[in-house]
């Protein structure tokens with residue numbers, strides 16, 4: 471009802487606010503026997519973390535995970551896994567002067583209308599701080615998918631403002647703070663973001679996510695389609711305004727002769743569908759793309775109203791990313807991994823006895 475949980479077998483419930491004492495999650499339905507230790511959360515949490523580079527927010531959090539339950543002697547036990555991260559860098563006074571004001575582009579006005587009360591500190595529950603726990607849960611999902619099925623979920627920044635990659639190299643993605651696949655453009659991006667920060671404005675971005683190694687058969691018909699669950703999960707990330715699966719909206723310009731992915735016994739000849747047909751994985755890479763809106767909290771003054779119903783002006787002085795999309799790559803990977811592990815377990819539950827069906831296209 472209150473929608474702080476998602477998944478059917480591998481379920482994740484998150485709790486906590488941006489400036490509360492801690493944020494956390496409970497993961498229920500994780501298969502037992504998966505080796506996991508606190509150090510394994512570090513990489514993805516660092517990738518998501520604020521303060522990682524000059525190009526994202528200046529808020530600094532240690533993001534150290536505590537495992538409260540569900541793991542014994544380094545292995546998951548099949549019981550609920552409780553994860554906790556204490557908030558160590560809450561500077562609520564940064565937000566004190568906007569507590570009575572509805573910030574344009576934020577959830578302030580809609581939370582106020584819905585609940586009649588809100589935690590204004592850093593956006594409270596609507597803050598992207600919550601995505602830290604999605605990334606933490608995603609670490610477990612990614613590990614199980616990789617160990618059990620050889621599935622690898624990776625993402626990259628595919629557009630920032632009008633800039634798109636001129637070349638593509640997966641190795642380049644982890645070697646720059648933008649998750650950008652063309653190393654030759656990193657200096658250009660730095661200049662672009664620095665100029666943007668100076669101007670006090672922000673910009674939108676596109677992130678692509680790909681899961682390799684997904685076997686055919688994951689996903690369910692009609693209301694449990696893999697693509698509809700993916701779209702919902704990706705759209706639930708803060709600031710996401712668009713989701714595409716496979717070629718997505720580009721399909722509007724395509725002919726059927728181009729879009730349908732023809733099959734030969736040595737493989738599909740293309741992957742316009744994004745690895746999903748009829749809501750079920752085809753065995754091709756599962757591909758999705760999201761667009762994140764430009765950061766709403768900017769230095770440029772904007773009109774708004776306050777809780778007393780008066781006209782006011784908003785200027786944000788807190789710590790904010792000039793492009794929130796720069797940090798969204800690990801979040802998008804986590805959401806895809808969480809949807810995939812849930813569907814892997816759902817497929818196993820109903821169709822585990824079906825086994826490999828011939829012919830199977832590689």
Ligand SMILES: Cc1cc2nc3c(=O)[nH]c(=O)nc-3n(C[C@H](O)[C@H](O)[C@H](O)COP(=O)(O)O)c2cc1C
Nearest residue numbers: 576577596597598708709765766767790791794797
């Ligand atoms: C990683 C990440 C960091 C974000 N940081 C900020 C931020 O510093 N300032 C801001 O105005 N919005 C930020 N956002 C977006 C807001 O959380 C979001 O726009 C707001 O809660 C309203 O929700 P909506 O845009 O999904 O409708 C961030 C989003 C993500 C994914």
